[in-house]
Amino acid sequence: MSDNSIRQLVTDGLWHNNQALVALLGLCPLLAVSNTAINGLGLGLATTAVLVASNSTVSLIRNFVRPEVRLPVFVLVIASFVTAIELGMNAYFHELHKILGIFIPLIVTNCTIIGRAEAFASKNNLWRSLVDGLSVGIGFTLVLIVLGGMRELVGQGTLFDQAHLMFGEVAQGLTLKIEDFPGMLIAILPPGAFIGLGLLIMVKNLIDKRLAEREVATTSYTEEATGATG
Amino acid sequence: MNNRVSILIAAGILASFAVAGTSLVSFTHVATKDRILQNERETLLQSLHALVPPESVDNDMVADVIEVESIDLLGSEQTSVYRGRKLQQPVATVLTSVVPDGYSGPIKLLVAVRYDGTLGGVRVISHRETPGLGDKVEENRSDWIYSFNEKSLDNPSLAKWGVKRDGGYFDQFTGATITPRSIVTAVKNTLLYVRDNKDALYDRQTTEPAAKE
Numbered sequence: 474m475s476d477n478s479i480r481q482l483v484t485d486g487l488w489h490n491n492q493a494l495v496a497l498l499g500l501c502p503l504l505a506v507s508n509t510a511i512n513g514l515g516l517g518l519a520t521t522a523v524l525v526a527s528n529s530t531v532s533l534i535r536n537f538v539r540p541e542v543r544l545p546v547f548v549l550v551i552a553s554f555v556t557a558i559e560l561g562m563n564a565y566f567h568e569l570h571k572i573l574g575i576f577i578p579l580i581v582t583n584c585t586i587i588g589r590a591e592a593f594a595s596k597n598n599l600w601r602s603l604v605d606g607l608s609v610g611i612g613f614t615l616v617l618i619v620l621g622g623m624r625e626l627v628g629q630g631t632l633f634d635q636a637h638l639m640f641g642e643v644a645q646g647l648t649l650k651i652e653d654f655p656g657m658l659i660a661i662l663p664p665g666a667f668i669g670l671g672l673l674i675m676v677k678n679l680i681d682k683r684l685a686e687r688e689v690a691t692t693s694y695t696e697e698a699t700g701a702t703g
Numbered sequence: 704m705n706n707r708v709s710i711l712i713a714a715g716i717l718a719s720f721a722v723a724g725t726s727l728v729s730f731t732h733v734a735t736k737d738r739i740l741q742n743e744r745e746t747l748l749q750s751l752h753a754l755v756p757p758e759s760v761d762n763d764m765v766a767d768v769i770e771v772e773s774i775d776l777l778g779s780e781q782t783s784v785y786r787g788r789k790l791q792q793p794v795a796t797v798l799t800s801v802v803p804d805g806y807s808g809p810i811k812l813l814v815a816v817r818y819d820g821t822l823g824g825v826r827v828i829s830h831r832e833t834p835g836l837g838d839k840v841e842e843n844r845s846d847w848i849y850s851f852n853e854k855s856l857d858n859p860s861l862a863k864w865g866v867k868r869d870g871g872y873f874d875q876f877t878g879a880t881i882t883p884r885s886i887v888t889a890v891k892n893t894l895l896y897v898r899d900n901k902d903a904l905y906d907r908q909t910t911e912p913a914a915k916e
Binding site: 537538539541542545546549550552553554556557560561563564565567568571628629656658661662 | 709712713714716717720721723724725727728731732735738739742743746833834835836
């Protein structure tokens with residue numbers, strides 16, 4: 474296990490195999506909760522916590538859980554962590570919990586989590602599974618924040634609205650507001666989530682295409698230069 | 704034979720994970736239970752005291768609660784009435800009225816009525832009204848909900864308890880009339896209920912202090 478493969482894991486989780494933009498997993502919480510950046514951040518962090526905990530646990534137990542009861546055990550592990558984290562949020566971030574309330578238990582149904590447990594953590598050691606859970610979770614969180622920020626800005630002309638729910642009263646100053654902005658209602662409503670996600674996927678694919686083209690350009694350049702040896 | 708052993712082992716593994724998972728959840732539950740209860744209580748107390756200022760009462764309003772039933776006027780089968788008193792004298796009641804006919808589903812309110820029949824204020828606790836239109840009834844989206852402050856059944860007169868489009872006193876929103884109209888009606892009904900049951904609301908003993916457990 475080299476540093477290289479760890480870097481590979483991180484870039485896969487954040488970008489190349491981003492679960493929200495590439496795998497399109499976890500759409501239910503992604504589309505429902507991304508109406509403000511702070512909501513997205515809250516749900517993203519909760520999801521990341523569950524992912525890290527479940528990936529690590531699944532990786533630790535991977536050698537003695539028999540294949541025939543593998544999936545029920547994974548589901549049990551994930552459900553227990555989700556419930557524990559929900560209770561913790563209710564106790565320590567009560568206001569945020571009131572807003573995200575019904576979506577926290579739904580983290581259980583986020584296919585990303587069972588997907589990573591089954592496809593990755595059950596075949597890899599603890600350290601790699603932990604890194605994978607963390608990078609996949611952060612990748613998912615970033616998409617939630619960007620999508621939430623976009624919808625919030627277009628829909629109601631604010632950014633980081635209600636930041637104090639997350640960071641305490643000091644964060645009141647973090648909230649940006651465009652005065653007298655009427656807002657485009659559609660961005661807040663469910664269609665706005667689909668449109669926003671579509672735009673994000675488009676941007677990602679455009680960037681990937683640019684990168685690929687540049688790579689081709691450099692390789693062909695090198696080939697030309699060293700062509701004689703080929 | 705071998706087969707049976709492996710089934711048993713698999714079942715044992717599954718069972719032990721069930722036990723471990725349940726223990727994790729119950730441990731967290733026990734560890735956070737008191738804090739969550741405390742949070743809920745504080746949130747409630749905060750919203751009550753936003754309507755009935757803390758210096759105007761000297762009792763614990765969260766504990767001084769009774770349940771009443773009046774579907775016609777209060778909109779749900781069970782309405783909590785929090786009572787505020789000072790030196791044993793009645794000051795105000797806060798009712799958890801429900802607007803049955805919101806634009807998309809019921810709207811939950813907190814309505815504070817002072818002993819003299821004026822409104823201490825109204826707040827929307829939960830609703831599913833259209834974002835950007837009907838949700839202006841929320842306190843942090845517009846100050847429409849403050850237009851109820853200090854009002855009573857004589858001010859404006861009973862006939863004027865409606866939105867302007869219906870010839871009443873209260874504003875409606877551009878593009879959303881149904882939500883304000885139904886809230887105005889619900890607040891009026893709550894005032895009527897409190898007027899008819901004024902002293903009974905304060906006199907009745909708190910029935911189930913243990914039920915909050």
